[in-house]
Amino acid sequence: MSEFFAMGGYALYVWGSYGVAFALLALEVILLAHRSRNARRTP
Amino acid sequence: MSTDSLKWLWYASPQTFYPLAGILARGCAVAAAVLAVIGLYIGFFVAPTDAQQGEAYRIIFIHVPAAWMSMFLYVVMAFWAAIGLAFNTRLSGMMATALAPTGALFTFVALWTGALWGKPTWGTWWVWDARLTSELILLFLYLGFMALQAAIDEPRRADRAGAVLAIVGVINIPIIYYSVEWWNTLHQGASVSLKSAPSMAATMFAGMIVMAAAFWMYSIAVTLVRVRCIILERE
Amino acid sequence: MKPRHKRMAAIALGVVALGVVASLVLVAFNRNIVFFFTPSQVAANEAPQGRTFRIGGLVAPGSVKRDGVDVNFVVTDTAKAIPVLYRGQLPDLFREGKGVVAQGELGADGVFRAREVLAKHDENYMPPEAAYAVERAQKTIQTK
Numbered sequence: 001m002s003e004f005f006a007m008g009g010y011a012l013y014v015w016g017s018y019g020v021a022f023a024l025l026a027l028e029v030i031l032l033a034h035r036s037r038n039a040r041r042t043p
Numbered sequence: 044m045s046t047d048s049l050k051w052l053w054y055a056s057p058q059t060f061y062p063l064a065g066i067l068a069r070g071c072a073v074a075a076a077v078l079a080v081i082g083l084y085i086g087f088f089v090a091p092t093d094a095q096q097g098e099a100y101r102i103i104f105i106h107v108p109a110a111w112m113s114m115f116l117y118v119v120m121a122f123w124a125a126i127g128l129a130f131n132t133r134l135s136g137m138m139a140t141a142l143a144p145t146g147a148l149f150t151f152v153a154l155w156t157g158a159l160w161g162k163p164t165w166g167t168w169w170v171w172d173a174r175l176t177s178e179l180i181l182l183f184l185y186l187g188f189m190a191l192q193a194a195i196d197e198p199r200r201a202d203r204a205g206a207v208l209a210i211v212g213v214i215n216i217p218i219i220y221y222s223v224e225w226w227n228t229l230h231q232g233a234s235v236s237l238k239s240a241p242s243m244a245a246t247m248f249a250g251m252i253v254m255a256a257a258f259w260m261y262s263i264a265v266t267l268v269r270v271r272c273i274i275l276e277r278e
Numbered sequence: 279m280k281p282r283h284k285r286m287a288a289i290a291l292g293v294v295a296l297g298v299v300a301s302l303v304l305v306a307f308n309r310n311i312v313f314f315f316t317p318s319q320v321a322a323n324e325a326p327q328g329r330t331f332r333i334g335g336l337v338a339p340g341s342v343k344r345d346g347v348d349v350n351f352v353v354t355d356t357a358k359a360i361p362v363l364y365r366g367q368l369p370d371l372f373r374e375g376k377g378v379v380a381q382g383e384l385g386a387d388g389v390f391r392a393r394e395v396l397a398k399h400d401e402n403y404m405p406p407e408a409a410y411a412v413e414r415a416q417k418t419i420q421t422k
Contacts, residue, residue, distance in 0.1 A: 032265060
């Protein structure tokens with residue numbers, strides 16, 4: 001298991017890529033949910 | 044045929060498009076989540092280690108699909124912008140506006156993952172070669188489009204001004220795509236193209252394609268929700 | 279000036295400004311577009327003189343010699359070759375027979391003194407067993 005997370009010594013690069021990418025996608029979804037709620041509340 | 048095309052015209056009106064977009068967005072969001080789980084499973088547990096790069100190559104499953112989306116979304120955005128400019132349809136401009144933030148996001152992800160991939164393999168985070176530079180220009184095009192639209196208060200005028208920028212910027216897309224063939228670059232050539240069989244193991248290719256499909260679904264869902272917001276905000 | 283004309287003027291101005299920016303980018307691009315020169319181009323004096331540039335090619339098999347932190351190797355494009363001297367950390371993918379891009383200056387003695395060495399890998403991805411099989415197949419072809 002820890003071998004999997006070590007990514008053959010490239011853990012920083014591999015998880016840094018996936019982590020930031022999915023964090024940004026999640027952020028976009030959250031911001032959009034906010035905007036959507038505001039848009040519906042004030043017609 | 045004629046009734047069919049009439050039906051499409053009917054959907055081109057924001058009011059009728061609104062509920063349809065809601066249903067479509069929900070379906071695509073679910074598909075995106077399922078495909079992402081499958082894609083990540085293939086990428087991390089099925090695809091073998093690469094002979095040259097070891098585990099570092101696994102960044103490919105996010106880097107390449109993100110780079111594809113960054114270019115594809117720009118073309119779609121410019122297409123809608125052009126339609127809006129030519130036929131003066133309200134929904135087209137809204138589509139272009141809704142696509143820009145997601146396109147910019149995928150461009151940034153492609154650049155970010157590329158830097159994190161370049162450091163351990165090439166030995167550098169960044170070089171000013173043709174592929175990397177033209178992808179950076181793509182990010183600026185997206186940001187410029189968004190800034191320009193934000194700077195103009197009247198939506199229809201903002202749409203028209205943005206459309207001109209979007210259409211001019213399309214020239215950058217073939218430059219990005221063919222940069223690795225036209226010039227000497229540090230970036231390697233394409234592993235996957237329409238002309239030849241992919242130069243990678245089948246399971247690696249499968250992981251990349253499934254992740255690309257997930258990003259497609261994600262982009263459609265997010266864009267449709269954003270179009271709904273824009274319809275509500277403008278009308 | 280009517281508002282309509284004013285708007286047209288603004289759009290025209292925007293398009294002109296965009297064109298200027300685009301052409302500037304293209305000019306700057308064109309000057310730096312050649313990311314590296316091959317040994318054949320250097321031999322034909324196509325590389326810039328008197329300033330740093332990059333050379334690219336394959337690391338000639340058997341040419342890598344390490345002397346402490348100094349590394350000597352030969353960059354070849356199979357037609358011409360340039361000896362390179364480098365001091366420092368090499369990237370993980372620096373291998374004999376694989377692609378490399380080095381930035382530095384070409385000395386009067388014909389030795390390229392590199393300040394930065396980058397590995398240029400190819401677009402092929404395969405598991406180690408497959409790579410081993412390919413290598414073995416190539417060796418059998420060569421010995422025949």
